[in-house]
Amino acid sequence: MKNLPKAFVRLFILMTLLALIIWLRAICQMEWSSKDIFHLLIFGLLAAASESLPVSLPRGGFVTVGFAVFLSVAILFPLGVSSSVALIGGMLVFGKEVRGEPFFKRVFNASQFVVSLGVAGVVLKTTGTGFSVEPQAIIIYLLAALAYMLTNMTVVAIALGGLQTKSPWHIWLGNIRWSIPNFVALAPLGLLMALIYNNYGSVGLFLLFIPLLISRHSFQLYMDMRENYLNTVQALVQALEAKxxxxxxxxxxxxxxxxxxxxxxxxxxxxxxxxxxxxxxxxxxxxxxxxxxxxxxxxxxxxxxxxxxxxxxxxxxxxxxxxxxxxxxxxxxxxxxxxxxxxxxxxxxxxxxxxxxxxxxxxxxxxxxxxxxxxxxxxxxxxxxxxxxxxxxxxxxxxxxxxxxxxxxxxxxxxxxxxxxxxxx
Ligand SMILES: [Fe+2]
CATH class of the missing domain: 1.10.3210.10 (Hypothetical protein af1432)
Incomplete structure (x- = not known):
């Protein structure tokens, strides 16, 4: 971390401390039952799986379907469970995309998930835990999703801006906004996951995870298409420069x-x-x-x-x-x-x-x-x-x-x- 720009290091320390405070306060405030531990394991597994299947963005960074998982845990359970799931999702990441990545990236991701959930949790306070189909509750769930999305995008834009010594606004325009369709597609899926888990338990949840993977696949295809355009351009230029x-x-x-x-x-x-x-x-x-x-x-x-x-x-x-x-x-x-x-x-x-x-x-x-x-x-x-x-x-x-x-x-x-x-x- 020694060679990282100071602006990023400051944000990293701030986010880690903030996440630790939110998480420790949340787990100490709730009374844990064996059911809570079971929920934590099920959703922790889903979060780790989602975060291990990222889709690369055009100019660095990537998005995952983890947002739907985080949104559903935020709706269903107290912040103690949801922030622990976020920690698991951020820290236990596997797969070829993250191999060789520095450890601080995991800590930063886990921290920004916890902080974003903390902000969403403030919005959700009025609804209590569990899933309600009342229109008022649905509006609050969507507002919580928006709060999560805005916090997440702002923090990531500032972090990438600090790392690449560019303005966060520049990063937002060039990169982060590509993740908006992903968030918009995943918010209803997050609500659906919460509804299905509420009514049908873990079996229903795993069945729903299949369309989630399909949604991830479609987004990957969209990004691949952009990549292919670029490759076409490069092939044309190489043909010319050879001549x-x-x-x-x-x-x-x-x-x-x-x-x-x-x-x-x-x-x-x-x-x-x-x-x-x-x-x-x-x-x-x-x-x-x-x-x-x-x-x-x-x-x-x-x-x-x-x-x-x-x-x-x-x-x-x-x-x-x-x-x-x-x-x-x-x-x-x-x-x-x-x-x-x-x-x-x-x-x-x-x-x-x-x-x-x-x-x-x-x-x-x-x-x-x-x-x-x-x-x-x-x-x-x-x-x-x-x-x-x-x-x-x-x-x-x-x-x-x-x-x-x-x-x-x-x-x-x-x-x-x-x-x-x-x-x-
Ligand atoms: Fe020319």
Missing amino acids: DTYTSGHSSRVEQLAVMMAESIEMSEDKIELLKYAAVLHDVGKIGVSEIILNKEGKLLDSEWESIRSHPIIGQKIIKSIKFMFDIGNVVRHHHERYDGKGYPDGIKGEEIPLDSRIIAVADTYDAITSDRSYRKGNTYDEAIKELKRVAGAQLDPAMVEVFCKVVTKETSREMLSAERIQIA
């Missing part, structure tokens, strides 16, 4: 630079995601241009220039065939338009050029100036910035050049290069 020696690493550098610019102008996470795909794929149309022309060192003939100038249109055609990337095609088509209207393929100018294309054009130009080619060494950072400023207003959008100069300093550009070297090694 054109100059573009090796170019796409990913343009992507990094474009994202830095987009974050600086506070573009929404959804739009940044699309910009990322567009930046990675901006030159994909070069697949349709002859290798001899792409790698030619001397002067190009008019017909050869014509062929190179067709790559944005070919790129758009390729991307059009991938359903979810439909919007990106237009961005790729216009990445060689000039701000003064003298670019290609359509000669549109100024704000007529999509913002994403204008961002990519700046990043693309910078990388082209600073990259080594077989016949010349790449220019320095200072030379590149001077050139960007010179062509601002004619070739490039001056506002975007300004943004670029603000976010891409000598230091960040050096960091990018060294990170790339490490990757290659």
